[in-house]
Amino acid sequence: MPDVDKGTVRITDIGPPNYENFLPPIIKKNYGKWLYHEILKPGVMVHVSETKDKLYTVRVGSTRIVSSDFVRDISNLADKYCNGYLRFTTRNNLEFLLDKEENIEPLIKEVQALGFPVGGMDHSLGNIVHTQGWLHCHTSASDASGVVKALMDEFYDYFVGDKLPAKVRMAFACCLNMCGSVGASDIAIVGMHRRPPTVMADRVKDLCEIPSTIAACPVDAVRPKTINGKPSVEIDEDRCVFCGNCYTVCPALPIADPLNDGLAIFVGGKVANARTKPTFSKLAVPWLPNNPPRWPEVIEAVRTILEAYKDGARRGERVSEWIERIGWPKFFKITGFEFTKYHIDDFRLGEATMNYSNYARL
């Protein structure tokens, strides 16, 4: 480990920089004093304070992965229009915070000239939060950035506009570990392994420590087994939950599978408490193939959902409320998605998801 101590003490456990030092002066002044806000147009809103101060926010869509030069670009814009301040959102957007209304349009022009969209507010499709995918994760069942790029290109107008019945929150996770915790989104796309890890029996002993491989499995699905006279392991397919933990410690148990890895689509989740309780997204399509670079099957399925929603939902209804109103049978009917045995929950609490009534639209 290099010695970076050049006469100074090694710095540890200092936590983050104090946020107070990074708040624009108008925010410091009006901290906790905001009275209301209004959306002025797609991607632009104003917050009005008890002090009468007005703060304008311009929201800009971005990729999650960015270059250092991107960071310099946005810093330049912040210097020019925002006294050097800016913030990000949880959905990988940038927010420029302006105290001068007249700066809004010039800023937007420069942002757009750099190729970045303004939007993601109100009844729009928000930026898709996502995980790392093939770009940087060893258990991923799909790429993340690529699918998201393909989707946002396709549904760009919904980001820069506000013509959807209500906000639509989309999220992408590249495997069931769901680092993005996508499961409570209007539309959630999840990388799916369809098969348990392959046991490369002749290589297990050389590449892996068998006891720690067995211990890595959270559901006790990996068990010791001698194969062709060599110590190895076997995997209980019924137990395996496709987490990839065993592959993490044992490269001779690859979970990635070029033919069988793919994507599932879940719909109708939400996190906010408004009108209805928070709820998870529910399975719409169990499996679609990985078809890079544009994943047309995924695009098509999402388009089907978005268009059915746009046509069918009433103003202000989130996807979950729309489906709840029309009923799941009608959702499957109008989207044309097949309802299969996989849609019926057979996991731990599946019993709680059946229709224990005579309610049916006939």
Next chain:
Amino acid sequence: MPDVDKGTVRITDIGPPNYENFLPPIIKKNYGKWLYHEILKPGVMVHVSETKDKLYTVRVGSTRIVSSDFVRDISNLADKYCNGYLRFTTRNNLEFLLDKEENIEPLIKEVQALGFPVGGMDHSLGNIVHTQGWLHCHTSASDASGVVKALMDEFYDYFVGDKLPAKVRMAFACCLNMCGSVGASDIAIVGMHRRPPTVMADRVKDLCEIPSTIAACPVDAVRPKTINGKPSVEIDEDRCVFCGNCYTVCPALPIADPLNDGLAIFVGGKVANARTKPTFSKLAVPWLPNNPPRWPEVIEAVRTILEAYKDGARRGERVSEWIERIGWPKFFKITGFEFTKYHIDDFRLGEATMNYSNYARL
């Protein structure tokens, strides 16, 4: 086995008498042709047919257990007013079926003279369905007929009237086996064993067949154990679900416990699909003591529920709808029942019953 064959063939597997032979002529004539019905007054309704025929029903509360002379009494009434026809309901009521309106009042007078109430319709307290209790069941944790009698004496006016916000269905089961399947009632009272069966270790070997005793347990809670040198069994308290099956085959494992047997009260179940889906009753009071002959603690708890419901519910709201509207916290507040750890479901699907939202009335 006595030989009853007196020249005739032994009769088996004939099923029930053909119902068509027991339908009153007016019903045979109008079978499937009824147009509508109206409740004329508490306990009396008329059904009008497409043929213009009118059928009057007088509903009479009864005990579930009746004597042969009771059967003769009601037969006499049926002869006098109903051409010899009558029927029962699933809630142990009698129904006299009249084709002459002028017979209604004379019939009611005679019924009442015999000590039987007319009512149980519309916004009333229905007759309480129940199981056998101490009167005739070996695993009962309470008497059934006695508790029901005490309750119906107390709330008699709700049966003969129609002054409740909506119908109230009450049910009683004398142990968790719930022969009465009471669990989806507005108010359900359930006999509760608080302790697993007592092992009379020195008598097990003499009175019981140990393998069949072990096999009788549906949750594998009974295991062989030698106690004081004698073969016996032990019972896993954590597993035991108080079913009494082991006592059924082994009298040395009594589940009845004079101190700890008692009653729990559940509320807010319903079976009908009207307005809201069918739902189970939920725990209100985990345990009340057996206090025969009148079970005042049970009466008091039911009175508390009924009065809170009568005061708080809107016209047409079943108990479940009323509680859903005001919220469970308020139900516990206005009834004064203590909310305890026992109210939080820790059984198999308990996870599905938590409040996964920020919804709270503060």
Next chain:
Amino acid sequence: MAGTKHKTPLLDDLKEGKWPSFVKELERAAQKSPRTDDLIGLLEKSYRDHIPHWKHGGMAGVKGYGAGIVGRFSDSPEDFPGTQEYHTARINQIEGFFYTSDVLRKLADICDEHAGGLFNFHGSTGDIQILGFKQKEAEELFQKCAQLGFDLGGSGSALRTPSCCVGPARCEWANYDTLHVTDNLTREFQNEMHRPTFNYKFKIKCAGCPNDCIASGARSDLSIVGVWKDNIRIDQDQVAEYAKKFDIKKYVVDKCPTHCMDYTDDKLTIDDSNCVKCMHCINSMPKALRPGLQKGAQIRIGAKVPMVQGPRLGFILVPFYDINKDKEEDYTFLKDLIQKIWDFWDEYGTSRERIGELIQRVGVGNFLEAIELEPLPEMVEHPRANPFIKFEEYLVADEEEESKEG
């Protein structure tokens, strides 16, 4: 009432009060039946001791049947000899609980002559119960009933006596003939009722509409509920009459679970495509609204009491089927379905496992495949939220993109 030889101060208290007294009924029976007099004494003992005084301790039944008779043996025969054996016979009720005075009197005579003079009208499942006979009297009691036309009902690990609501006999909302199908199934499955070979009990109940007055959705493994497919029939004149009596918007329209109704300008309209057949509007205005004309039935499966894996209501297995047409074909569809369900239960179920518990254990999808029904979204409240799907189909590399059924 005089007559009981036992002192019963606690039970005597329950002879007071406005509601009919079961103690008086016991005493009426006891006047003719010494054993029932002992039953009263035994019950008073329970009221003192706070425990029941029954045990199993022996078998009871009739030749060739494994069901229909439930044995009851007192734990205190020395003090109450009449209760040493005090068994119950389950007598298959008449569908719809319709009786004549004639047949009731004959049952009463049998009950006095061969039992303790006591009945339950009716037990929880639906049977008439005759109480208080000894094993040696069982056969004669049974045959006397049989000569009167009554067979025994089910008990134990058998098909329990099917039962139904009053149906078309006296209800305008019956969407099919509940009495007929119940009678038909009962006759079809006499062997399954009387000779227990199931894993556990199996109950069938038939309700004419989703009001479910027989509580089939909460109490029967197989629940058949009448329903219609087309539009609710509206009589606008009668709607106007109801409007004079109550606020239709408030008490009917606003309570519709799918908000598929509208009442504007004194006119009631229903978007029937969104109606889930809850019955509330029809219940509220029976003279104005009637079920549609395309009548049929839904089938729900798996309801049961808490023991062992927790209580269950039934879930929708068949959202709609033409039971009225099936009637003309002797209920072939229904009987085939029931047989497939039983076959599956027989093959995969374990002892004391109700069908609802088995379905949950093996997975609804696998159950559906076995009984050859398609998975339908009507069966679920919502599709799965967890992503733990066990795919049975996947691609195999060697065979180049060829699909394999797992």
Next chain:
Amino acid sequence: MAGTKHKTPLLDDLKEGKWPSFVKELERAAQKSPRTDDLIGLLEKSYRDHIPHWKHGGMAGVKGYGAGIVGRFSDSPEDFPGTQEYHTARINQIEGFFYTSDVLRKLADICDEHAGGLFNFHGSTGDIQILGFKQKEAEELFQKCAQLGFDLGGSGSALRTPSCCVGPARCEWANYDTLHVTDNLTREFQNEMHRPTFNYKFKIKCAGCPNDCIASGARSDLSIVGVWKDNIRIDQDQVAEYAKKFDIKKYVVDKCPTHCMDYTDDKLTIDDSNCVKCMHCINSMPKALRPGLQKGAQIRIGAKVPMVQGPRLGFILVPFYDINKDKEEDYTFLKDLIQKIWDFWDEYGTSRERIGELIQRVGVGNFLEAIELEPLPEMVEHPRANPFIKFEEYLVADEEEESKEG
């Protein structure tokens, strides 16, 4: 863009289209960083092969920390040597994601000098992520960040970097100072973040109101959500302004989940005793309606992703508490509660068991007893329906009606 030495026809396609292209960002970084150029080649290989090309295969980290650095090793180092080690540093973000251009430029310089010139702004939990350094560069990268004021975040079986919504900095609905408490807890628990000793990860997120813009209720083991206790403040004049724009009855009143609002004669009234603080009416009319003045927070517990026992949302643990008063006391109540939860988890949890799974396994009631909170009906959707209660109190005969705690 010229510069990458690898042929990337598949990725090139993703440089087209209106939405910003991550491929362009990769290429911009690759112009300065050969290892990032190899990253592009490796990703193109994944696009061809349909599998990722990463493995674990080694450790990465800095002295004294067990967290904050996530190792990434390519499985194809021979073809893409720059990706042999391509690790990630989680850098604790500034609360509310507020930055200055100055600090961002300095981070960019560090990222160019010591890593692959790539960032995530931000990772799912909230950290800034710097990508593309080797183990031998980790310490210097870390200390350069530290000198700039940035520490590492959490990873592994540790407290993950707490995060919060924008809160009072730019939102009129913040019921407490989300930035302040997040900053305070982060500083308090530096050790728990940096030195993994937990059973598994533990996330804390702070949302200012039930709109929960930080998704705390779905993503954090401990979710703190701002809420008020008294009445929603109504400006009737502004209500009248909104009434000109949309149908208040239809879009606001009728959507209230408890139907506690009324809009009659141009006047909006709210039965606040029945309000569950869903935020819909306030969201719909921000100029007319404001949260009350008795502000505080709710605490929800147990949210997590599907692995292993299935996904969970958080349930209410504390319906209301005065977090603004607690702020004055350095969040003593909150920190004590968190410590009790961790102590319980430490004592009873198993490896890879999230707190929500543990609570379910031992029973909510037992968990509450251990952390010394009362059971409250607000915690449940409804009380139990099954009767399988394991009573801990019962009477013992010898001691004559004396109660025994089990």
